[in-house]
Amino acid sequence: xxxxxxxxxxxxxxxxxxxxxxxxxxxxxxxxxxxxxxxxxxxxxxxxxxxxxxxxxxxxxxxxxxxxxxxxxxxxxxxxxxxxxxxxxxxxxxxxxxxxxxxxxxxxxxxxxxxxxxxxxxxxxxxxxxxxxxxxxxxxxxxxxxxxxxxxxxxxxxxxxxxxxxxxxxxxxxxxxxxxxxxxxxxxxxxxxxxxxxxxxxxxxxxxxxxxxxxxxxxxxxxxxxxxxxxxxxxxxxxxxxxxxxxxxxxxxxxxxxxxxxxxxxxxxxxxxxxxxxxxxxxxxxxxxxxxxxxxxxxxxxxxxxxxxxxxxxxxxxxxxxxxxxxxxxxxxxxxxxxxxxxxxxxxxxxxxxxxxxxxxxxxxxxxxxxxxxxxx
Numbered sequence: 601x602x603x604x605x606x607x608x609x610x611x612x613x614x615x616x617x618x619x620x621x622x623x624x625x626x627x628x629x630x631x632x633x634x635x636x637x638x639x640x641x642x643x644x645x646x647x648x649x650x651x652x653x654x655x656x657x658x659x660x661x662x663x664x665x666x667x668x669x670x671x672x673x674x675x676x677x678x679x680x681x682x683x684x685x686x687x688x689x690x691x692x693x694x695x696x697x698x699x700x701x702x703x704x705x706x707x708x709x710x711x712x713x714x715x716x717x718x719x720x721x722x723x724x725x726x727x728x729x730x731x732x733x734x735x736x737x738x739x740x741x742x743x744x745x746x747x748x749x750x751x752x753x754x755x756x757x758x759x760x761x762x763x764x765x766x767x768x769x770x771x772x773x774x775x776x777x778x779x780x781x782x783x784x785x786x787x788x789x790x791x792x793x794x795x796x797x798x799x800x801x802x803x804x805x806x807x808x809x810x811x812x813x814x815x816x817x818x819x820x821x822x823x824x825x826x827x828x829x830x831x832x833x834x835x836x837x838x839x840x841x842x843x844x845x846x847x848x849x850x851x852x853x854x855x856x857x858x859x860x861x862x863x864x865x866x867x868x869x870x871x872x873x874x875x876x877x878x879x880x881x882x883x884x885x886x887x888x889x890x891x892x893x894x895x896x897x898x899x900x901x902x903x904x905x906x907x908x909x910x911x912x913x914x915x916x917x918x919x920x921x922x923x924x925x926x927x928x929x930x931x932x933x934x935x936x937x938x939x940x941x942x943x944x945x946x947x948x949x950x951x952x953x954x955x956x957x958x959x960x961x962x963x964x965x966x967x968x969x970x971x972x973x974x975x976x977x
Contacts, residue, residue: 631872653847658972660688680975725768732772759813779823788830901944909939
């Protein structure tokens, strides 16, 4: 029995949230809607296209709401995520990682035939030639040159390599070079706004040199896409990107909430992604064991923040796959009571669940499937 079967009868029941089988992944709809609206308004006021990253939420309903608010489409980290978003009605998708295996390229070309606007990042001439060969005489494939910001993950590593790749793409009529992609992932979680800004200025100057080299060679990029939740205000200020790939703003998590994203000492967006857990044991005074451990959330960002159901700032400790320990202070919590957590890192936490439970206060208003869950290929 899946979560929809378990909880559908609770929809629109006042207080139904208190009857969830836990642990459960929750969206605070009021906070979520405000985050979506605020980012869309910010991008519009700044004159930038907004293409949110669906790797954060992996949910077609959320992608549709982002597009309805003004986004031009979404990004996807993996081809499987893109297929899930396309099946959910999203017409414009950028795949931000190279697609290189023969089976994956075959799926990519099929997807290009199905939706009006498919784009994919490339960083290697051999990959470009493989994409072109598979495209054949069919619909041209839009590609962007992925530029390495210095982390040595993906992307061309120099202006010379970018120009050489642009020339290789120009020699392939099956491909259409539309721009460059540049994602400074390391900088997104620098907690100090001033330090983050210094780093992004340096990395943007580097990208500006590559854009200049491409332009001088006759390959001026129409789209310069990148950025993220942690740097979007600085990216706008610097004026080089014309498309934002922000993702985590819809949910926020402990890592981003620890950052001064706004430059005003605040994260700038509300925490809308929650984990509801339940106290299952409280036999030691002041301690409560809850049913949310390693399997309930990503652990790469450290422990979660306890938001409700325990004293403010109550420490949480992982106690294995299924359990966590919360320090309640002077008194023990009632067995069965609810404790609400903020995920340490939203993207991989989402990948542990099949559904979102969408609430206003304590009322369940909907259940949204996470269609992109597990789509790592």
